[in-house]
Amino acid sequence: MESDASVSNGAGPVQEAKEETLSPEDLSEMLAEGTKEVHEKAENTQFVKDFLRGRIRRELFKLGSVALYYTYTAMEEEIERNKDHPHFAPLYFPVELHRHEALARDLEYFYGPDWQNQISCSQATQHYVDRIHQVGLEDPVLLVAHAYTRYMGDLSGGQVLKKVAQRAMKLPPTGEGLEFYHFDGIHSAKAFKQLYRSRMNELELDMETKKRLVEEAVKAFHFNMEVFQELEEMGKNIQEDVLDAGMPVHGAMGGDINKCPYYAAKMAASGGTAYACQLTMALLRHPTGQVLFATWFAALAGLAAWYLM
16 A cells, blocks of 8 residues: 555545544544444444445345445535534535545446436435535535544545455445445555544634534444345345355354454454454464455445554
8 A cells, every 4th residue: 555645625636634642632533533433333234244245236235325325426416515604614625535426336236227217316315405405505614524524434444344344245346336346546555544634633623513423423324234234134134145255253252352353343443453363364274264365354444544544
């Protein structure tokens, strides 16, 4: 991965943010701490656990992409509407971050040229979309919470999901069907996330507004979980073979949390490198460990980065 990056926010290039000393009152720290519990709940929904394990029904993956398309279209419409708002303008990175066009290409790949006439917005997704539009019209500063929740996750754990989906559904190595996860305008995800956090922390917000942003980010996670739960219900009516090409989940580990990649990611993020090495060796001794190791290693790196966000 590159050690430096140059990105733009519509006003010319800006350099990678320097390392900064964070305080508990910095917005990025408040968001990370305030969403920790709900983030873990989202990770433990059945849909996400199945996804990480590579148990992906192609039709269900397509429906998930449809939900993302409507969500990002709404969010990016409101971002465009409020791109000059003083509490959002520093976070306006359309070239680097916007996803709805990439999702449109993914949907065309899955559904064909007539894809727009074949999709519709589900009930749970519509609730999410309605909230985003409400925020954009009535209280634009709260868009920061929605952008943080989605984009930072896409640049972290989302990269793990890309690898799992490509392997499980045998998608082309050239990226068709997974353009959502590919950020052409970002050369270093680590550097960009650092820059984004720095911009967030520089927003001139009082403590009350920061607390409202944390509350809105928690709501965003709940909206995502509602979409996951809806997809789980849809999946019950989809008769399709699934592959098991991802990461082991708790149910497949005999209840041993020490074998969980999420737990390993947290340990590694906290400096538990010795633990991570031990788990790696244990995984390689597993009968299917050599097959799973590459995916697990990528997941460990991606999820550790997300926990350090």
